[in-house]
Structure formats: C-alpha cells, structure tokens
Amino acid sequence: MANDCIDAITPWNEPLSAKYIRSFAYHTVRNRLPVTLTQVIDHLSRNKEDIAQSHGEAAREEIKDVIAHLSKLKNEMQTNKPLEPFHANEADKQVWNDFLENSSIALGRPLLWFADVWLYIECYLYRRIREAFALTKLLNDYDPFRVQKEDAFTGSLNAISVVGSHLFNLCSLEGPLDAQKYLMQFMKLSLWGNRCDLSISGGKDIAQVNDPLEMISQLDNLILVNDLPKVLDVLRQEISPRPVVIDIIFDNAGYELFTDLCLAHLLMKLKLTDIIRFHGKKVPWFISDVMKHDFNWLMNELSKQTGPLQELHKEWSNFLSRGQWVMHDEFFWTSPYSYDCMEKTDQALYNSFKDSKLLIFKGDLNYRKLVGDMNWPHTEDFTTALRGFTPAPLVSLRTIKADVVVGLCPGQAEEVAKADEDWLLTGKYAVISCFTANKRNVCKGV
Numbered sequence: 001m002a003n004d005c006i007d008a009i010t011p012w013n014e015p016l017s018a019k020y021i022r023s024f025a026y027h028t029v030r031n032r033l034p035v036t037l038t039q040v041i042d043h044l045s046r047n048k049e050d051i052a053q054s055h056g057e058a059a060r061e062e063i064k065d066v067i068a069h070l071s072k073l074k075n076e077m078q079t080n081k082p083l084e085p086f087h088a089n090e091a092d093k094q095v096w097n098d099f100l101e102n103s104s105i106a107l108g109r110p111l112l113w114f115a116d117v118w119l120y121i122e123c124y125l126y127r128r129i130r131e132a133f134a135l136t137k138l139l140n141d142y143d144p145f146r147v148q149k150e151d152a153f154t155g156s157l158n159a160i161s162v163v164g165s166h167l168f169n170l171c172s173l174e175g176p177l178d179a180q181k182y183l184m185q186f187m188k189l190s191l192w193g194n195r196c197d198l199s200i201s202g203g204k205d206i207a208q209v210n211d212p213l214e215m216i217s218q219l220d221n222l223i224l225v226n227d228l229p230k231v232l233d234v235l236r237q238e239i240s241p242r243p244v245v246i247d248i249i250f251d252n253a254g255y256e257l258f259t260d261l262c263l264a265h266l267l268m269k270l271k272l273t274d275i276i277r278f279h280g281k282k283v284p285w286f287i288s289d290v291m292k293h294d295f296n297w298l299m300n301e302l303s304k305q306t307g308p309l310q311e312l313h314k315e316w317s318n319f320l321s322r323g324q325w326v327m328h329d330e331f332f333w334t335s336p337y338s339y340d341c342m343e344k345t346d347q348a349l350y351n352s353f354k355d356s357k358l359l360i361f362k363g364d365l366n367y368r369k370l371v372g373d374m375n376w377p378h379t380e381d382f383t384t385a386l387r388g389f390t391p392a393p394l395v396s397l398r399t400i401k402a403d404v405v406v407g408l409c410p411g412q413a414e415e416v417a418k419a420d421e422d423w424l425l426t427g428k429y430a431v432i433s434c435f436t437a438n439k440r441n442v443c444k445g446v
C-alpha cells in the first residue's frame with residue numbers, strides 16, 4: 001500500500017492526503033483508523049450477550065454480519081482498495097454514491113484510501129461503519145460509540161457542575177450583566193470544551209477534570225488567532241426583522257456539548273438572539289459527535305441532578321418546548337462535502353443560513369471542512385480559505401488537532417513549532433477565527 005505513497009510532507013496548497021507519508025493524514029489512515037475499527041469490533045464481541053438481550057436473540061447473527069463487514073472494511077483500507085459504493089437504502093445513499101462515481105470519473109480511476117483527499121476518506125470510513133449497521137434489521141439504530149459518549153459526560157460531571165453553577169449564579173443576579181466579559185468567558189469555555197473529543201484520543205476517556213473556570217484564564221496565550229472582538233461586534237448589531245436567529249453547528253457530545261448549551265443560554269439571557277438552531281449529526285460520526293439521541297440523553301441526565309443543574313434543565317426544556325431552541329440533524333453534515341460545496345449540494349440549508357446573525361462552528365472537523373482541508377500557508381487569510389462559503393457572519397471555535405491552520409502572523413507558526421513540534425496535532429492550541437462581510441482579518445502581531 002505504501003508503494004503508492006510518497007515519502008514527503010504535504011506540499012503547500014495541496015489537499016491533505018494519506019499519500020504523503022510524513023503527514024498526520026497518513027498516520028491517521030495507517031495507524032489510527034484501523035484502531036477505531038478494531039475497537040468497534042471488540043465492543044460488539046464483548047457486549048454480544050447484552051445486545052442479544054436488548055435487541056433480540058436474532059441480533060447475534062447480525063452482530064456477526066457487522067463484524068464481518070467491519071473486518072472487510074479494515075482490510076480494504078489497509079490494502080488500499082477502491083472505495084466501494086453504498087448499498088443500504090439510507091436517504092443519503094445516492095449523494096454518497098454520486099460523489100464516489102463523479103470523483104472516479106474526474107480522476108479516471110476509483111478513489112483509493114492512500115491516494116486521495118483525507119477529508120473524504122475519513123468521512124467515508126464513518127459512513128461505512130454506519131452502513132454495516134444499516135444493512136441489519138435489529139441493529140439498524142445501534143450506535144457503537146454511545147457508551148463512550150455517555151461515559152465521557154459522566155466523567156466530566158464535576159466540571160459540568162462548576163460551569164453550570166457559575167452560569168446559574170450569573171443568571172440569578174439582579175441588574176444587567178457585563179455582556180462583554182461573560183460572552184468572552186463562555187465562548188472560551190465552549191472553545192476549550194473542544195479539547196474533549198474521543199476521536200483524537202482513540203476513544204480513550206477524555207473527561208474534563210480540572211476546574212474549567214480557573215483553567216481558561218491561563219490558556220489565553222495558546223489561542224493563536226483570537227477574533228473574539230469581531231464576534232462581539234457581530235453579536236451587538238441590532239437586526240431586523242425579528243426573530244433573530246443564531247446557529248450553532250455542534251461537534252462533540254459530553255462536556256463540550258454542555259459548554260455549548262451554556263453559551264447558548266447566555267446568548268438568550270443577553271437577548272442577543274430570539275432563536276438558536278443547533279445542528280448535529282444524523283449518524284454516528286468521528287466517535288464523539290453529537291446526535292439527537294445524545295442531546296436528549298444529556299437533557300435527561302441533567303433532569304436527574306439537583307441544584308443549579310436541575311434549574312438549568314428546567315430553563316433549557318422551556319427554550320425547547322417554546323421553539324426558541326431547535327435541534328436539527330441535516331444529512332449534509334455527514335456528507336463528504338466541504339462547506340464551499342453547500343450552496344450547490346444543499347441549497348435549502350445554505351439559504352436558511354443566510355438569515356443567521358452568526359454561525360458558530362465548533363471543533364476541528366468543522367474547521368477542516370470550512371477551509372477545505374488544504375495545506376494552506378499558515379499566513380493565508382481565513383476569508384480566502386473559506387473559498388466563498390460566506391452565507392452569514394461566522395466563527396470557528398476550534399482546538400487544533402489536524403495539520404491545517406490559517407490566519408497566523410508571519411513568523412508565528414515557526415515560533416510555536418519551536419516551542420512544541422506537535423503543535424498542530426494535540427488540541428493544546430486553538431483558534432477563534434471569524435468572518436464578517438465588513439472587515440478583513442487583521443493580524444495583531446505575535
């Protein structure tokens with residue numbers, strides 16, 4: 001397989017790909033994704049008794065089918081076989097198969113694991129895991145990552161309690177809040193919540209254990225691009241006609257989701273929006289991404305808590321029942337497409353975004369899809385990297401876990417790399433990158 005690969009780093013302005021041996025994409029397809037598949041297979045074999053009890057005896061045979069599908073998939077990946085079309089009758093089957101077919105026509109050969117664009121390949125892997133379950137009857141709704149997502153929430157309960165109590169106390173104060181101070185604080189809580197994803201840790205526990213309020217004040221020097229002042233300008237604008245809408249495109253379940261909802265609550269409390277639309281994934285995705293079920297599960301867990309968390313649960317349930325908070329899960333988010341393709345491939349979603357006051361994109365994968373997963377020079381302008389995806393003002397709150405980042409000042413990347421050679425891969429550093437129609441991004445200096 002490595003015969004087709006090149007012993008090189010990714011050239012500038014090229015899409016990230018496992019064909020470059022000295023890249024994170026190669027390491028991921030070669031080492032990390034097979035481990036993810038093995039973990040799903042192990043999970044199914046270890047839990048087959050429980051699954052047979054909850055899903056019926058006939059599920060035993062289906063578990064074998066799923067394991068066989070995933071083992072074959074692992075072999076296809078490790079031997080650099082063509083990406084196969086989908087067969088299960090899912091609503092997005094045609095979108096995926098058209099994408100695979102059109103890509104093959106354009107290339108004059110089928111897509112290959114170690115030759116083509118990392119973004120498609122990695123998304124394809126998670127869509128194939130979904131396919132293995134979609135081809136069964138009894139396990140059709142089975143989410144092989146659910147237990148991990150739930151454990152990640154439970155393991156973070158202390159931090160959740162600290163953040164929740166802080167928000168509840170703020171909202172109970174009389175008189176107006178210092179909007180700037182608390183927006184900055186909750187945006188940063190939501191940003192650093194993105195460190196807690198299970199995909200980068202290979203599914204290992206990654207609970208938030210330290211005091212997050214104390215922590216965020218010490219992390220400012222790790223935010224390499226900080227466009228928060230621009231974001232605050234956008235939020236302060238008076239918009240008509242009402243209702244004003246903000247969109248939050250979720251990333252991970254557990255602690256990160258909780259911090260996103262706290263931010264959403266603050267935006268409501270400060271009357272900066274009337275409605276918040278949340279966007280999650282339709283199928284299990286990159287291990288820890290939020291699905292509707294995870295959102296509802298978190299709400300249910302909060303209802304079992306006492307004190308401030310119980311109070312937040314009441315308030316959030318009211319937002320939901322009044323239609324001020326709405327949870328969506330469009331297929332677009334689990335398609336192969338980067339966001340510059342949204343206008344063509346999901347016009348309804350793109351048009352709905354045109355009415356948004358602000359689109360808040362969470363996490364690493366959303367950032368990769370915003371900038372097209374290319375090896376941009378690190379000093380490239382964020383707006384240029386969006387390549388026309390500008391339906392509304394938008395901000396990306398992302399801890400850096402893949403080797404693409406733009407918007408840095410000259411010399412900044414080199415300086416950070418000197419301090420930490422893995423600076424692009426571990427989620428230690430972060431960016432808050434904002435696009436607004438008004439101003440270009442201005443570099444503030446190292």
Ligand SMILES: O=P(O)(O)OC[C@@]1(O)O[C@H](CO)[C@@H](O)[C@@H]1O
Nearest residue numbers: 197199200363364365366401402
């Ligand atoms: O989007 P998230 O949850 O912040 O991160 C997803 C991630 O862990 O998965 C990919 C690597 O396998 C990268 O995009 C990133 O490192």
Ligand SMILES: [Mn+2]
Nearest residue numbers: 251252286289
């Ligand atoms: Mn994720």
